[in-house]
Amino acid sequence: MDELSVLSISLSIASIGIFFLFFASNDDDDQDGGKLIKSLERIN
Secondary structure: OHHHHHHHHHHHHHHHHHHHHHHHHOOOOOOOOHHHHHHHHHHO
């Protein structure tokens, strides 16, 4: 059962990463996540 939990955690992390990549490529400032994405780009 440990492998299943590790797999689900890695899948959720991967989907969150794809989600942020998708919204970072859309530079629409009228979206609610605009400030979050700008702060993330500053960190990286």
